Amino acid sequence: MKFLGFVIVCLTGGLLLYGTMDLPDWGDPASPASTHLSDYYIEHILEETRVPNLVTAVLADYRGYDTMFETAVVFCAGLACFLLLRDFRPKKDRYFRHIPTGVMLHVKNPEIRIIPGNEFEHMDREWVPSDRIIKTVCRILIPFIQIYALYVVAHGDFSPGGGFQGGVIFGSSLILMAISYNLKTLMKRVTEKFLSIFAATGVLIYVGLGVLAMIMGGRFLDYGMLAPLVPWDPGHIRALGMLGVEIGVGIAVMAVMVIIYVNIVSEGRHDEGL
Amino acid sequence: MTELVGLIVAKYNFWLYIILMMIGLYAMIAKNNLMKKLVGMNIFQTAIILFYVSIGYKHGATLPIIQGDHGGHGTHGAVIHAAEYINPLPHVLMLTAIVVSVATFGVAMALCVRVYRRYQTLEEDELRIRLSEK
Numbered sequence: 001m002k003f004l005g006f007v008i009v010c011l012t013g014g015l016l017l018y019g020t021m022d023l024p025d026w027g028d029p030a031s032p033a034s035t036h037l038s039d040y041y042i043e044h045i046l047e048e049t050r051v052p053n054l055v056t057a058v059l060a061d062y063r064g065y066d067t068m069f070e071t072a073v074v075f076c077a078g079l080a081c082f083l084l085l086r087d088f089r090p091k092k093d094r095y096f097r098h099i100p101t102g103v104m105l106h107v108k109n110p111e112i113r114i115i116p117g118n119e120f121e122h123m124d125r126e127w128v129p130s131d132r133i134i135k136t137v138c139r140i141l142i143p144f145i146q147i148y149a150l151y152v153v154a155h156g157d158f159s160p161g162g163g164f165q166g167g168v169i170f171g172s173s174l175i176l177m178a179i180s181y182n183l184k185t186l187m188k189r190v191t192e193k194f195l196s197i198f199a200a201t202g203v204l205i206y207v208g209l210g211v212l213a214m215i216m217g218g219r220f221l222d223y224g225m226l227a228p229l230v231p232w233d234p235g236h237i238r239a240l241g242m243l244g245v246e247i248g249v250g251i252a253v254m255a256v257m258v259i260i261y262v263n264i265v266s267e268g269r270h271d272e273g274l
Numbered sequence: 275m276t277e278l279v280g281l282i283v284a285k286y287n288f289w290l291y292i293i294l295m296m297i298g299l300y301a302m303i304a305k306n307n308l309m310k311k312l313v314g315m316n317i318f319q320t321a322i323i324l325f326y327v328s329i330g331y332k333h334g335a336t337l338p339i340i341q342g343d344h345g346g347h348g349t350h351g352a353v354i355h356a357a358e359y360i361n362p363l364p365h366v367l368m369l370t371a372i373v374v375s376v377a378t379f380g381v382a383m384a385l386c387v388r389v390y391r392r393y394q395t396l397e398e399d400e401l402r403i404r405l406s407e408k
Contacts, residue, residue: 001303001304002304005300005303005304009296009300009303010296012296012299013293013295013296016292016295016296017288017289017292020285020289021281021285023285023288025284026284026285026286026287026288026331027331027332027333028332029332029333029334029335029357031329033329033361033363033364034329034330034332034360034361037363038330038356038361038362038363041362041363042338042356042362043354043356046340046354052339053339054339055339055362055369058362058363058366059370063366066370067370070370070373070374073374073377073378074373074374074377077374077377077378077380078377080381080384081380081381084381084385084387084388085384085388158339160337160339162369164369164372164373165369167373168373168376253373256377260377260380260381260384261380264380264383264384268387
């Protein structure tokens with residue numbers, strides 16, 4: 001099987017390498033990919049949308065449908081992870097620590113209820129004391145990462161950035177919290193309900209802006225029709241519409257990243273993980 | 275021979291990406307472990323992403339962000355030449371593809387977790403034995 005696979009790979013690679021002879025040279029400005037639609041985008045986007053970042057303008061305006069369904073795909077991926085892995089059954093073995101004495105309790109009977117609070121504390125099965133250096137550095141870093149993520153989302157129209165990138169940065173800051181402390185610390189601050197609602201809200205903001213444009217008399221996702229809503233700055237209405245859409249994308253991507261991480265590391269139990 | 279070298283130098287990006295893509299394909303075909311197959315799939319995707327991004331590159335061009343006009347007050351009469359900015363379209367396509375690939379990779383890993391929970395293995399031949407036992 002390995003040898004056969006190697007032969008197949010060599011044949012395919014040889015054919016593809018032979019095919020590169022017909023492809024344009026690297027960086028050739030006259031290559032077919034860079035001459036037809038691309039020229040139109042570069043020369044007309046600024047006057048049509050007033051957004052200097054061409055990537056964001058194409059992403060959120062010219063290819064708005066594509067991005068909307070990509071967001072829906074990301075949402076569905078989060079949903080699939082949840083449905084595949086989420087496990088609501090109570091665990092048989094639970095570990096608690098009696099805080100005043102430091103004694104560990106191993107509870108095997110699922111009937112017994114111990115409410116974690118001032119006296120008892122939930123413990124992971126393989127509990128390792130978190131390193132103070134890692135905890136402190138992460139505690140200081142996480143707010144800055146999150147502000148940077150918000151910056152990336154908010155300035156997506158004018159500088160490199162956008163909803164996808166900002167959402168991933170924000171989500172990774174939350175994942176960093178789960179890694180540096182433990183999963184329970186994250187789930188206490190960012191509950192599952194919160195994440196699910198946010199993932200749906202992001203998609204809803206995107207679709208809602210499209211429907212709003214329809215209500216205002218335009219076509220679906222035609223941000224130009226939203227101008228009466230912002231009378232103080234109607235010239236930038238397309239940039240503002242794109243910003244709204246990017247915020248939706250960012251929220252959805254952030255929530256889905258965390259949902260996927262949490263479900264995979266804890267095998268759907270949401271109690272302990274990496 | 276010099277012809278071939280000239281050909282490779284002019285298109286070395288495509289050669290590199292095809293080699294990378296074939297590494298991913300080989301991992302998907304020949305590896306026995308499902309996680310290794312997934313890693314191969316990710317290498318394959320990365321090669322395609324790099325391929326698209328390299329198509330958008332133009333010599334002597336800069337980032338696809340129009341310079342010197344960050345208020346959107348028209349173009350100040352300056353004409354924008356398409357040759358000055360690289361092609362934004364492949365970047366747009368790959369931007370979404372990267373995030374979607376991460377999301378689908380998450381789903382694939384979730385499936386692997388389920389498979390492992392049920393059969394206690396991710397090795398393909400062992401899985402086949404377990405499946406035939408049932």
